[in-house]
Amino acid sequence: MANGDINPRSELALKVEELSGQNLFACYQCGECSSGCPMSQEMDLLPNQVIRYLQLGFEEVLGSKTPWVCSSCLTCMVRCPKDVDVAKIMEALRVIKLRDGQNHVDLKAIRVEDDTPPLAFISALRKYVG
């Protein structure tokens, strides 16, 4: 993949728009989502960068840690000045992989403590397993 092979109508972007119902080009890259994201420290790409990759058609964004580190806290979408639902875009990226059979966690490898609340177990599985 050469630097600068731009494709704003990439298959991935169109799929994300369809699943999330969002217009990727409504995002004007202000960075407010990234500023407020509580999980940003754990991410390789910031939320606004994920959208930028999609806008320009760099499909390697599918391999980013970011959608999996996202905790669906919705801070991004309530603050976005353009009303872009960034959380839905992250969900779309997750779902694309999950529906392709790529679970994010190996069910057998999960360790549950005695005191782990069922909530954690249930919500994590909903997010990470297709």
Next chain:
Amino acid sequence: MKKVAYYPGCTIKETDIAVEESTKAFLKVLGYELEEIENWTCCGTVFGMTDDDLYHQLAPIRNLIRCQKISNEMLTLCDMCYNTFRRADLFMKDPESMEKINLFMDEEEDYRGVEVYHILDFLRDVVGYKKIGDKVVEKLDLKAMPYYGCMLLRPKEVAIDEQENPRVMQDILSLLGVESVDLGLTDECCGSYHVLEDPSIVRRKSQEITKNAKENSADCLVLTCPLCRYNLAKFGDFPVYYLEDLIAHSFGVIKLEMGGGET
């Protein structure tokens, strides 16, 4: 005694039964009795966000339908259940979705609509602050940071209060004599379900939140979400209380041991 349809959820029943007991106790003082819904199942958290995903909606809707049998109002204590149910109810406001899901779940009656309450907006809107204030027998001498977390305030459509400036917890706390310290990280995500596969994330967030509380001179955190409570109490190194426990204590119906970590 007024009856209120009650949805407990997995974690309350499994690891946090004490907060259900406290709630039952103080609600009794206020004249309300919890009536647990029959055959309730997992609420289906976290809410599925893709537009085409109807499957994910089945779990919460099923429970709401079961609630319909006894009431068109439902109370839950868990923030995540509240959030999921409210959003599922909103989702069903779309006639096409409503029709598809009702058809699919043909073994259940049709979903008509249920008003979902979290304990906080139930106390504010149904019970009323005056009634609560009247029943306080012991005022607590505490400075607490009201911790709302994510699920009570986002998205805007289901928020129990003004998104950037919520007051309901502070208002209730002040009835109990508790001073609120609320200019800090009151709605910063604790890390949520990451505790399962990468607890270091939760450790970092919990430390950040409790450090902020300490710097702002709070004695403790007060919250209602069982997952947040687990995360913050375990990884935050700071006293964390359920609001319900504080209410019950100030009504004189339980005795809380303050100064510790977990309740």
Next chain:
Amino acid sequence: MKVGVFICHCGKNIASSIDIEKLKKGISQNPRVNYVEDYMFLCSEPGQDLVLDRIKAEKLDSVVIANCSPTLHERTFRDVASRAGINPYMVEIANIREQCSWPHQNQIEECTRKAADIINYTVEKVARDEPLSPITTRVIKKALVVGGGIAGIQCALDIADAGYEVYLVERDQSIGGRMMQLSETFPTLDCPQCIETPKMSDVSLHPNIHLYNYSEVESIDGFVGDFKVKIKRKAKYIDYDKCNGCGACEEKCPVKVPSEFYEGLGSRKAVYRMFPQAVPNKPVIDTKNCLYFRTGRCKLCEKACDLNAINFEDEDRYEDINVGAIVMATGYELKKELDELGYGRLKDVVSSLQFELLLSSIGPTDGEVKRPSDGKIPKSVAFIQCAGSRDPARGVSYCSKVCCMYTAKLAMLYRDEVKDGGAYVFYIDIRSAGKGYEEFVQRAMEENEVLYIRGKVSKVYQEGDKLVVMGADTLTGKTVKMAVDMVVLANAIVPRSGATDLAKKARIQTDKYGWFTEAHLKLRPLETNTKGIFIAGMCQFPKDITDTVSQASGAASKVLDIFSHDELYQEPLIAGVDDDLCTGCGYCENVCAYNAIEIDPKKRARVNEVLCTGCGACAATCPSGAIQLRNFTRRQMISMIEAAEGL
């Protein structure tokens, strides 16, 4: 009747979709039409000359121009008709472009047929037109300027210098407006008080300017050339003829309340002048907070006054003035609802105007930047741009235009004053399009060590005695969480409270935000859709002082244009009443949005020719057809419909 039809090709605009030759042939067959000709561009000089020529040569008395929308060239061809010596209201436009060739491209046959229909029914109209004369009205050569900020001041001075009387009405105690609250102006770093106070002084001394401070517009009636305005002169409780501005009353007053001029960062007394250089330099009493008005006790000001100028018996007065033109210059406010940034809850999060005042030599801290919470000097300040602007999700989609510039300025001034302080600007873009503007911003970055971080801030919260800014730098892809001593917001600029009420009184339009709407954004930015009422300055939309002053002088010139005439002409295409048919039922009076109809004692409808705008609501409502629009009667409309249907 000798009707001439002139068909325009409009280059390819009309000719590409319409078969002009076929059209001409069709029209020539209309027995009502005496002459048909076509031309490439009728609106051009040779085109107009052609029409003028043919009118004279063929002795035409009425003309149909088949061309573009009448909003473009109706006036042009009425003018041609006048020059050709026929009545200009015997000219009708048949729009065969916007309403025919443009929407129906590639359908030549149908399009041509439709064009023929349009022309034919227009011929029916013109054949029943009556020659009309414009209506004349008088011009009262006095002006009203609403708002005493720099826009109002400049406008009033320009009109007054040209020799005409001006009423300058200002809601607050003093004129001067927002400019007096600023620390320095970009990019020249002038002292705004130093450059504005001479103008304020000029206003107060000018023999042609009636300065009505502490006054408001109560109602506006009438029309261009002859407005009747009621002004509420609020009770000041000070006799300005006796008061000499010594300030003894202010000193003795025991009441301290937050000062609006200091945006809440400092206080004033209940008897007060807004700032030391106030014009007029005589105070007013704020009865909401004055002890005497609240409790019946005190009167310390009265005792302190040697000149007996305090008058507790004063009352609001109403004054009626008669003016020929009005200029609105009511300015702006800052958006206050910015909860996620802590504005209003965190003491050390301040608005840009508040920070200006902290730096200002006439401010509450004598120009020393101090934290409102503890008075300490902040060693780190975060400046947050786009705080509320460019935010359709929260109701303000537009860019507030001046914030990038004033933020650079405030950061530079802060760095100048606190030499070991850190200034950090969080931005999305930098808009610095003005003379010397870009260089100014670059200077802030290069020389004043202001650090620019590209990322919109999501939240500001408290941690201990610091404020934590949650930002990001999208250029490096890293989040930036910064603990600072103070935060300065570039709040979104919004219209002044009360602006929409004033617009309603004046019957001028506002947009969805409350900005006064100009007649045409590009070509008529100072006029409103109400003739004789103009706008200048921020009340139209955010802009800097240069543009404000330019608009103020421009509005003044529009006013002087009106005053250069002794009479004004109104279009006569208005409602007229047939007394024989009118029964005085009053339906028309009820439905008129311009208050232009009255039923007289003889039970006949009477139309005020100057107020009537020819909207036609009355004509549509009248059950007997007594009231109709001149040159757009029922008879004409029915004939047009019949012609279009080929009857």
